[in-house]
Structures are given as structure tokens and as C-alpha cells.
Amino acid sequence: MPCPTRSNELVFFVNGRKVIERNADPEVTLLTFLRKNLRLTGTKYACGRGGRGACTVMVSGHDPVSKKIRLRHFSVTACLVPICFLYGAAVTTVEGVGSIQTRIHPVQERIAKSHGTQCGFCTPGMVMSMYTLLRNHLEPSEEQLMEALGGNLCRCTGYRPIVASGRTFCMESNGCQQKGTGKCCLDQGENDSSPLDRKREMCTELFAKEEFQPLDSTQELIFPPELLRMAENPEKCTLTFHGERVTWISPATLKDLLELKVKHPEAPLILGNTSLGPAMKSNEHFHPVLLSPVRISELCVVSRTSDGLTIDAGCSLAQVKDILGEMVSKLPEEKTQTYRALLKHLKSLGGQQIRNMASLGGHVISRHYYSDLNPILAVSNATLNLVSEAEGMRQIPLNEHFLAGLASADLKPEEILESVHIPHSHKWEFVSAFRQAECWQNALPDVNAGMKVLFEEGTDTIADLNLAYGGVGAATVSAHQSCQQLRGRRWNELMLDEACRLLLEEVSLPGSAPGGRVEFKRILVVSFFFKFYLEVLQELKKLLKLFPVPDTDSRHYPEIPDRFLSALEDFPITIPQGLQTYQSVDSHQPLQDPVGRPIMHLSGLKHATGEAIFCDDIPVVDKELVMALVTSTRAHAKIISIDASEALELPGVVDVITAKDIPGTNGAEDDKLLAVDEVLCVGQLVCAVVAETEVQVKQAIKKVKITYEDLEPVIFSIEDAIKHNSFLCPEKKLEQGNIEEAFEKVDQIVEGEVHVGGQEHFYMETQRVLVIPKTEDKELDIYVSIQDPAHVQKTVSCTLSIPINRITCHIKRVGGGFGGKLGRPAVFGAIAAVGAVKTGRPIRLVLDREDDMLITGGRHPLFGKYKVGFMNSGRIKALDIECYINGGCTLDDSELVTEFLILKLENAYKIRNLRFRGRACMTNLPSNTAFRGFGFPQGALVTESCITAVAAKCGLPPEKIREQNMYKTVDKTIYKQAFSPETLVRCWNECLDKSSFHSRRRQVEEFNKKNYWKKKGIAVIPMKFSVGFAATSYHQAAALIHIYTDGSVLVTHGGNELGQGIHTKMLQVASHELKIPMSYMHICETSTATVPNTVATAASIGSDVNGKAVQNACQILLKRLEPIMKQNPEGTWEDWIEAAFEQRISLSATGYFSRGYKAFMDWEKKGEGDPFPYYVYGAACSEVEIDCLTGAHKKIRTDIVMDACYSLNPAIDIGQIEGAFIQGMGLYTTEELKYSPEGVLYSRGPGEYKIPTITDIPEEFNVSLLPSSQTPLTIYSSKGLGESGMFLGSSVFFGIADAVASARRERDAAVDFTVRSPATPEWVRMACADRFTEMIPRDDRKTFKPWAIPIA
Ligand SMILES: Cc1cc2nc3c(=O)[nH]c(=O)nc-3n(C[C@H](O)[C@H](O)[C@H](O)COP(=O)(O)OP(=O)(O)OC[C@H]3O[C@@H](n4cnc5c(N)ncnc54)[C@H](O)[C@@H]3O)c2cc1C
């Protein structure tokens, strides 16, 4: 087994083509290789840590677990797969699945046509997960579908349409899920015309399933015969791949591996790389030699023995799951308790891709403190079979000593783990597993546990007890002493109390414990044990009934009250169902006229095939350099020096750009592009390094040495900012009526506080820019992912001190923006431009997920105080709200956000005496910025919390208070803008009706009476959302339309395609106006060279104003063509265009929406104005169920009724509503930013920051567009819906609060508790006060330094 000094050839296949790498570098991942070497850019970078699924590809190879040559297709995240792992494997990427150039695969067709793509950045990954599922199961079950998609995140769609597309392949699927229920439009028996084209009636189908091509497995790529031959005659010798820094050694036999382990005792074994990979990426570890057992089939064997199961360390967790499933189906229940417990956690551990890659051995040996499997294996007396060359086999127990890493209980350096033996469970033995995480899937657990109890036969006396917890220490913790003391005790309430006391003593967590949430974790420790207690009690009773033991009577066991039984049930994973209802177009509308029809996103198919080009997919240009940013590590400090000398000496490093290199203006005085003397937050940009390659630049930024001198004060929280009088702008205030007088006349007054956390945009495509300097006239081409190209142009112009006309910005499409790509990309564009000009070479700057989250800021956290005066009837007479937002260290959009917040605070309510005040706090955090809804989602939560508090005081349901105080007739807002709330009232009533609210409210109450540990809650929330900017000049827009001599039309307009379907809508407008099919039209890109001086695509108004501009351009062109058309009325479009050209008629026109929508606001004098062109109304009802013991919740049903007026494209509009709703739901339930006491953002990736996953969407999710009766002045009377749905996500929050209030009422706890968003499991559990919350030790906050600090 000599280890060759020269590299072997690495042979694998990608999309049927052979790849031979002669110098394979073990540090190169498959993602980099695909994108950079093979130019297959369909596979996207989104986080680099396997947490998002955008880089999913399929790997096929010989399944070593099966004895015969059997193929295994499995999905993996390419960012974690080193290319060296792929020897002899076949990789299929989205490009290999299908292409619009050749043949689109049914998976790709269906996801696009079901409207499952918006920005499209996640789509290739979704396609690959679904495709892999279909390669393994031609007709999968819906459960398998959910499992396959669990590891893929989408920030735009809200998942519903993606599930809908996948469901068309499932065996259960029979088209519309409501078919036959009388709710489906197809049930009305009108088969003569398409459901989309009938008279103007309500329609519930957004796509026609009948059009889909069938799935034909014979069309799939075959496994390359050459690889099959390689699998049949495997290479016997060790393969070695030498990279620049790392050597990869892959032996073919166990014997060789053991020899190598002697030679390289420090070298880790690399299996799934899901543990090693992320650690190496964050540079915690560097390993010059890696030993890969991937080719050793001896490490993938499963042996079933009479006393248990021995699973080899090389088996993947997905394989372990299959094996355990098989055991559970074959063996008697009493033997499979441990296997069931493991299976339970294997379903939620990571996503499918992680389970496919991660190995059992890697999992066990990694001994992560959060490991889901180790606690179960530890309590079940699992043993580890170790092997080494010198000592052969030996066994060690997988116990607390091993898990704590004690040298005496650990592997020796030359040993490896061969297999894990998991014994069967026995009669009178019970094993269970518990886990609580932020989300059900794809989230690391806060706390988990494995529990096992063995009884003396036929009794309830504990013979043996084992409890192990994860998440509560640096390693899995075994409650060894507690268990010992409980042995011999009977399984009853006394034992329970004693156990809780002992556990809290033994499994103790200091207040400053890493990860925070300390009190919550303490509660979970005892809550899980309580669940176990109940479970076992129930099982004991069953067992005694089945196997009566003389002299024992199950009646002696404590009774479980019926009201406690639901504590035993976990929330099941269900497949979301729902209806999307909209008004179909008029039956007289010509078929080719697309306006009002659910037209697929223009780029839908390209998204699905990976052919849609995003900024970083642009091929490397000649002499291109890579830039990376150096950021401040201090929250407030003076910069003493910047020493880049070491960085500059590294190979490949070309330059370091500091503020001194900026030829023009370095940003604003109080918002510098690059820091000069002082830094104001961790994450502030200090300088940038430019190098030849990504690897070089990443190494170089670490070598830039910055010395600081800390400055005072350092302010992070709103509370501290108020104390220090630290504000970014003057207070904004609106007032009406006489608030003081009104407070004197009311029956009751309530005061309260509301804390709303911030939110990360978490767009799939991180910030990125490519700047190409031209040799002539200082021109620059900038390719950038942005919502506001004119802003980039202006910023670059000021920074370089060159005129705007030399700079052209190009935007093809943006992988999600949500407000996060309004201002910031200009900063990155400007710094990259300085680098490009200084070096004279093109510069590419692509932010890592961690840097993106650290640097860019997000939604403003808010702290609100309210005082509300009301009559006992619930009528609110006076409301005084004071809001503070955490603006971070610079102004950015904080003043505007404060204004919008105040303007929108009244939401849907008419309250005569009002006072709203708002201030933006200056803190030492990265500057917060625009985010979908612009202050409204935070502010209106304060208003709705007031309503809930009033309801609690009046003893009335909140919906009664809402209804009573809602605008009902034509009226004026607090800023004196007149409006009619007729549609608001219609939305509200229709939502109550469609959701059967009142009867469900009664059912919820009934449920709550019968259940103590599970509670349901229901809430219905009305919404008045103002669209647009509060300034007329922001409502102008332009378009440029060219008609070419072949009749084809090129449309350009000022809006950017962010996924919201603006380009699709613009072509619908153009097609309608020019009366030609959309197939004649094309949009190439948004460019500052074609449409100058554009306004940001934001504030829900983009399609509206740009639509008007496109309409105007089309009308100008049609007017010019009219005489020709009249002369030849029978002519075709092509004839007319040809004739127009002959007659020298210009076939190019600029359209302008010059009048704009009038909007103004006078803050200075009266606080009056007409700031908004129009309002969107809506209402949402959500029902949830909470688990009072863990704080988890399940969304049972959501009904949304939204007023789109005459929707331009119902599929896109419903997609916007659903996507915004789910994003709002994330804001209010799971998305939590965590900052260290030093102001460092901890939550910088999908591992720590939880956006909703596919399993988080409501079980039933209905959206209906209100049939319209009004005709606002918008384009074709359709309203902009980009943002409004966000706030409706709060219906889930108030549903949870309703359930919590019910629990608190029952436990005689106060119901006017402080509102905190997000309503995380931690908040819910802590709010559900009970005997366990009373038991836990509470920390005096003054006595320790917490791990994280609150900033809202
Ligand atoms: C996105 C993501 C989500 C995750 N979610 C969860 C979750 O919800 N719950 C959870 O518990 N875990 C989770 N994990 C962690 C995951 O379970 C582990 O990373 C994984 O099981 C490690 O296995 P691996 O094969 O990838 O190990 P590798 O990274 O390949 O190796 C890890 C370590 O194990 C050693 N090793 C491997 N095999 C052997 C052997 N046979 N003998 C001796 N040493 C060996 C290696 O030397 C190395 O030090 C997640 C990971 C990721 C990336």
C-alpha cells in the first residue's frame, strides 16, 4: 500500500461526460468545480455550509451496502462535497436533467408552470431534490416528497406552489386537491372551455395539469457503462490526490486504511464531510492529510444478530434510516424501541442531502453537543467496535465518558470506528427521544434527549434508568447520578417530582452558557422528562393489560387524565393543502390577450433548467480579479493603523484598497464607504483586498492587521440609546383629536410594551457585483444584483469623480431583494469600481453568506410603548403609541422607515384621539435598512397588540374589538387622506366567512377545555396597507420599446426583475396594448443606458408605474402605426411593421409615466398630506396549535382574502401574497437575530438563523383575491401586492398569543403579558407558566455576562 508521490487521475462523470482530473485538489469542492471549471452555473452558491439546498446535485454510484452491484442515486449539497470524493461516481446537475435548448424534463416543466419559481435562485436545487426523488421512486408518496424537499430553502414563494408541482408526480395526487369536494371550479361541470377562460367567475386553478408531459423514466441519463465496469472490477490500490496544501488518500481496503492510520495518526477520516467541511471552512481546523474510506465496502456492512443490529460506520444516515425502518417493520415492537427513537430523530436531522452525505461514524465520532443520535445511542447501551492495525478489534461503550471525550474512553490515534452495535430493546423496557428546535426540520436542536427505563418484570419499579441530553453542555450530558438515585423507585408522581429536582441539579446550565436560552433549556430538561413519564405510564398500562402479571393490577398505576393525553402526541408532518381563488378574465377577452391570466414567470423554465443567468454566473472575463472585504471587529473604536504588508506579500495578491485610494468622495460624512479614522460597528467596511483567485483573497484578508483603540460609549440596545439620547434623526409625530382629554373620559386604560426583533433579508443570492473597466474614456460596465441601478451609477460616479454617463449598470435578474438590495449594492459597486480603476482590471466581488449577514443590516428592531383608553364595550377612545427603532450606526433609510411606521401605525382602525411618535435610535450595530413593508410589519404589531390587550381587559374576543374599531365608512386617516374602507370591510367579512371563523373559534375553545398541555389559538387580522413612496417624483417611470423589422419587440423599462415577475407583467401590458402575442416580445435586461434615472424598484409600486410607462410607449407606437393598419386592415403585424419601415416611421418609442401618482406629506407644519397613491386591503385568519411543554407550534390553517382589484396576473400576485405571508410568518415566529455582548452578530447563516422551511407552512393555506368592484387609477386597475402580505403573517403570531393566553388563563397567570416577537418556542414555553416553569432556577441577570444581548 505505498502512497504514491504523484497524484492519481480522478475519474468521474458529470451529466454523462467523462471528467479526468490529473491534479485534483482535495480542497476544491464539487460546487466550485462545476461553476468554475465546467462552467455549469445552474448549481448555485447560497451558503457554502449545506444549509440551503441551492447547490443540490445528484450523485449516482454503486451502493456499497447492497451485496450486488446496485445503483444508489442520492442528492447532496455540492458545496460540501470535495471532488476527490467522486472517484467512480456520476454527477447529474440541473443542466443534465433538461434544457430549453433540447428537452425540458417534466420536473422542470412542472415547477415552472405551477409557478414554483419567483427569483429562481433556489429553483435548480429544488429541481435536483425532486429529480433525485423520482429517480428512486417513480411515483413517490407525498411524505417522501416533503422529506426530499426538506433540505431546500426558498425565500420567495412560500413553498406552496413548489409542493403543488411535486405533488403532480405523487401517487396520491389526483389534480386539484379539492376536486370532488364541491369547492373546486372543475366540480361545476363546465368542461366545454378551459377553467381559466370561462366567464368572469371565480377560478381555483393556476395551471393546467393536463398540459404536463408525462414522466418517462426511459429518457433519463443512464449510469455510464464505464463506471459500472469500474464498480464491478474496483481499483485495488490506494488512490492519492495531492493538492496545494492537502493530500487526499483513498485506500481500497480496510487493511490499507488501518496501515495508513498508523502512518498518519493525526489525519481525520473524511466521510460525508458535513462536520469536517464546515469546520475547515471556518478555519477552525486544517488537516494536511485526509483519509477517505469512501471506496471501502467493508465499512458499509449491516449485520443483524439475535441481540441487535451492527451498522458499519461508513453507512450514511439515510441508509441507517432505511435499515432501521426495515427492522421496525419486521421485528416485534418490544425489540424496536431504540430503533423507533432513532428513526424519529433521523426524520428531522438536517435535510435529505445532509442525511445522504453524513455517515454514522462521522456523526458518532464528531460528538457534537447537539447530536440527535448520540443521546439515544448512549442510553441504549450501544457499543462501538473499534479496529486498528496493531490491536485488531476492541469494543468500547458509547457512554458519557466517550461522549465527553475522556482519553481513557476514546479511540486511540491509530484506531478507527468500524461499526456501531445497537442492541434490541426488551420487554419492560421503554426508550424515547425528544427534541426541540426553532423549526421542525433543518434546524439544530435547542435541547434533545434520549431516555430509557427498564422495570422489574411485571412492576412499575425502576430497575434501570438512563437519561442523556444534548444541547445543554459542551457535549452530550448523561444524568448519571439522578438515574442512579431513582433506581428502585416506583413510576409515579412522587418519582416525577424527585426526578425533576435531581435533573435540574445535575444537568445544570450557567446563566452565561454558550447558545443562550438558558432558562428555556432548563425547562425543556424537565418537560421532556415529564413527557417520558406520561408515555411510559401509558405503555405500562397497555403492557399489563396484554401480559397480566399475578398480583399486579394496572389500576394501581397513576391515572393519566384525559386532558393530558395530547401531551404524548408530536405534531405530525402534513402535506400542505389549499385553494387559490381568483376572478377569471371576462369570457369575451381575446385568447391572446394575457392581461388578467395566470401567465408563468417569463424566466420560469430557465430558472428550472439553470439557464437563467445571475450576476455571478457571468463567465470570468479577461484578467479578472477577485475582491474580498476586511471588516471591523470592534463596535466603536479609533483606527490606529492598517497594516496590509503581510497580505500584500502573499502569492496572487494584487492590491489592498483603503479609503486613501478613493479618488472622489468616500460616501457621506456620517456614512463612509470605507472607514477612515473610526469604526462604528462590527462589520463596518475598513478595506478590500484584490487577488488573482478566491482562495488567495480569502487567505489575504486574514493577514490585514488593524489596530484599534476602543471608544465610548458603546450602544447596542434601544434602551441604551434612549438613555444616551442617541438618535439618528428628529422625532416624527402625528396627532389628532385631544388625547389627554379623551383619556380622562374612558372606562379603562391599559399600558404595555411590545418588542419586535429585526429580520435578515436572507435573499438567496448574496450581494455581488462585477465591474469591468474599459480602456476608453474611463467607461465602466457594472453587472450588479440590485433594486436601484441609478443609485449605483450615482454612487460610483461620486466615488470615482467621473460623470454618470461613463457608467452603465446592467441587471439581468436579482436572486431576491426584499429591500436589502436598495442601498447596499451601491457601496459594494463603488468599492469594486475603485479597485477596478486602480488595478485597471475587472473586479468580481461576491459576498459570503456570513459576510453578507454581518455587513448589510436588515429590518429595524422595534420597541413600542402604548397607552390605550377604552370603554367597557371595547370601543377605543384614545391611543398613544411611542415607537423606537434600532437604526444601527448610520442613517441609511431609518428616517423614512420611521415616517412610514408612523403613517401606517393606525392600520385599519378609526380612533378619534391618537398620538403616534417615532424615533430612530443610533447604535453601534450595522446600519439597518429597507425591508419589505418598510416599518409597517413592526409598527402594526404594536397596534394589534393594543387591541389584544383591550380585548383581554374587556373579557371580549380580540376580533370583536377589531371589528368595533375598524374604519367602516368613507373617512380620513390620521394624516387627513380621504379613503373609502368599503373593500377593507369586504375583505374582513369574506375572511370571516371563508374561514368559518366563528364556528372554528368555538371548536378551538372546546379543544382547549379538553386539553391541558396542547392549546389551540385562532386570530383574524385586518389590514390597510398603503402602497408607494410618499413623494410624487418617486412615482415616475420610463420605458423604451423597439419594434424590429421582423415584427419582434424589445421591451425595456425601469423596473428590476427581483423574482416578483415584473418583466412578465410588463410583457402582458405590452401584448395587451399592441394586440400581439407575448411570444413576439423580449426583455433583455434593465440597463441605465436604455432607461436612465430610474427610481428604485420598491414600495410595491414597480409594476404599476413601469406598466404605465410601457403602456404609454405602446400607445405612442400604435398611434404611429394606425394609418398603416387602416390602409391594410387584413394585414398581419409583420406586414404593418414592414410598411412602417418603408414609410420611415420610427419603430422605437419612449413611454413615460410623467404625471406619476401624486403623493406628498407635510411633516413640518400640520402632519397632513396625501402620502400614498392608494391602499391595498386584506385580512387573514390563522389557527395554530401549541405544545405548552416544548413551545413548538403547528400552523393548522390560514385563510387570506386580499384585494388585488383586477389582478394583472393572478399567479404572480397570489405568489407574492403567499411568499410575503410566509416571510412575515418567519419574522413573527422563527427569525431571531442574536448579538454578542460585544455587538457581533452570531446568527450569520442558515444554521443559526431560521427562515421558514417547507414543513413550516400552514397545513391548509387558502388565498383568495377579492372579486373587484372598484377601478383605481393603477394599470388596468390592478394593485401592487409586493409587500402587503408580510403583515398578514402576524395572524400566526396572534394565533399563538391566543393559545398562550388560553394556557395562562387556565393556570391563573396574568394574560396581559409583554408581547415579544418572534414568538419562538422559547417565548411560548416561557409564557406557558406551569409547575415546571416554577421549578427551574432563575438567574439574577446582574450576576453574569449573558451569551447574547437583546437589542429591541
Ligand atoms: C446543514 C447541516 C445540518 C445538520 N443538522 C443536524 C441535526 O439536525 N442534528 C444533528 O445531530 N446533526 C446535524 N448535523 C451534523 C451531522 O449530523 C454531522 O455533521 C454528521 O453526522 C457527520 O458525519 P460525516 O460523515 O459528514 O462526518 P465527517 O465530517 O466526514 O467526519 C467527522 C469526523 O468524524 C471522524 N470519523 C468519521 N468516520 C470515522 C470512523 N469510521 N472512525 C473514526 N473517525 C471517524 C472524522 O475523522 C472527523 O473527525 C448537520 C450538519 C449540517 C452540515
Ligand code: FES
Ligand atoms: S424563488 Fe425560491 S428563493 Fe427565490
